[in-house]
């Protein structure tokens with residue numbers, strides 16, 4: 237609960253101060269349409285706050301050669317623009333520049349900052365780019381820059397339940413309070429957080445949001461039919477910022493909602509049911525984005541029940557959506573969650589590839605296969621999923637998880653930008669080949685389909701800091717910025733986030749806050765990795781809620797997540813020579829790199845190999861000594877992180893309530909990191925009997 241002096245809801249990035257430069261300027265906006273109106277309204281609001289002036293030419297007839305502006309934002313189709321903008325436009329025409337609906341051009345000409353866009357969405361993104369640049373957008377000598385989003389679809393997925401679920405609550409894997417959409421079975425009567433959320437997302441270039449959990453329980457299933465008004469109400473709040481609503485649907489809807497006796501994707505009545513359902517959705521929500529489906533996964537129904545393939549299932553929904561321009565995001569997270577732990581032949585890591593790779597080329601153009609970045613499940617360290625390289629004839633989206641299910645649950649500082657950047661930059665075909673980002677982007681011109689983009693599982697809730705841990709906001713910011721431009725440097729993204737959130741430029745020493753937050757966050761993912769499950773083995777978390785250490789918590793369960801530690805060694809043998817053969821799912825060179833004990837990167841060693849504790853890593857240490865060293869080091873680094881935050885308070889650099897929230901969470905992070913260190917070290921010491929070379933305390 238906020239104290240009387242504290243705001244009920246803290247701004248995330250984009251507080252009014254972030255608009256100071258823009259809002260104290262004279263700005264002209266040229267263009268019609270809802271999204272242009274949103275951009276003009278943003279400028280107007282900033283000018284009211286900071287004393288600038290705005291003119292919005294919203295009708296073509298009103299255009300009139302005004303030239304005394306500091307900045308001009310205009311649609312390229314506008315008939316007559318101020319001279320500086322005309323000169324930029326002429327240069328674009330000469331250069332044959334094509335921006336598409338979402339791109340924009342930025343330049344500084346004759347003392348005027350010019351943003352030109354072909355589509356209104358591009359104009360809005362251009363405006364936010366000017367805000368991001370702050371003063372530098374108004375400096376002389378800015379060359380012409382063209383910006384276009386890399387990914388066609390930049391999606392946030394919400395795992396928000398409508399009904400409070402007895403186990404997973406209002407938001408599955410949510411660590412920031414309740415849902416901003418739903419409350420106790422109903423649409424929230426107060427949707428006032430949705431539009432500001434859409435604004436935050438649009439400022440990073442997001443253009444789609446799925447409003448309910450991929451696990452579609454009975455209540456949620458009804459959103460597709462008799463509770464469609466609820467979805468329409470959310471879509472209304474998202475629309476002004478160019479974000480299309482998507483909906484997770486239950487594959488068995490024809491039975492659950494339609495009273496049919498089957499959901500067989502090849503059954504004509506089932507097909508007719510979906511066609512009609514899609515039509516009704518578009519009657520109410522004309523800009524509806526599409527469906528998200530989790531099928532045959534963790535208890536959700538799917539086409540396997542009818543002996544049909546996942547291409548049959550996905551194509552059924554794709555066909556229903558096609559007449560309206562919708563897409564279906566079909567998740568590849570399909571595996572047997574009722575495995576017998578004694579069965580060493582089944583490997584969960586193999587499952588998605590085994591199910592989907594043979595189906596490459598059989599999905600419709602508007603069916604997008606949504607693949608988690610790793611073969612298991614959003615672990616702190618996993619190899620990139622081999623499915624990403626296995627489906628060149630399929631539209632593919634990469635799914636990443638901003639909500640910190642396995643990475644500290646928004647109690648730990650864990651900036652994931654560096655991890656996602658590594659994933660997106662990974663080259664599945666080796667150093668000369670394309671990257672994961674290229675695949676998600678698609679459309680390379682070699683017959684490859686347009687990509688499915690990047691999907692980010694959201695980490696926000698109705699918490700007053702949006703993400704529980706205020707520093708976890710940086711993860712949503714980074715994930716969505718990487719969808720726009722996967723080549724951005726995660727440290728530079730962090731700078732953007734810091735500048736737009738805490739506006740240090742307005743403080744006495746702008747560098748202190750920036751430097752301190754970088755020191756706390758840049759390495760935080762690797763620090764988290766050091767004090768948790770070692771060398772890519774994954775899991776070792778408490779079952780069900782997944783917080784804190786429990787080395788054997790999942791070892792004898794049906795979930796397929798094992799480490800096989802015994803007195804001699806640890807790790808999963810996924811080699812072709814002696815293990816599950818998973819390494820064979822990768823193309824060259826990785827199939828051989830991962831297969832080879834000598835070449836396999838240390839950080840993934842236990843994902844691919846079962847090795848003795850005395851095995852020497854590439855870094856020169858033995859496995860067991862490395863485990864001890866990293867766990868001691870990780871805790872020391874967390875202690876240092878906490879000390880750094882104290883300096884922020886001493887220098888009075890952030891609001892007191894925000895300071896306190898982070899400090900309390902850092903205390904918990906220290907406690908939990910020590911717990912991890914002691915359990916992991918004790919476990920491996922007891923299993924192996926090998927003492928720590930440095931004689932530190934192991935229990």
Ligand code: GCV
Pocket residue numbers: 395408409449450451530534569613641
């Ligand atoms: C939404 C993991 C999570 C589940 C999640 C699932 C998924 O298993 O623990 O909470 O369900 O992934 O991505 O579908």
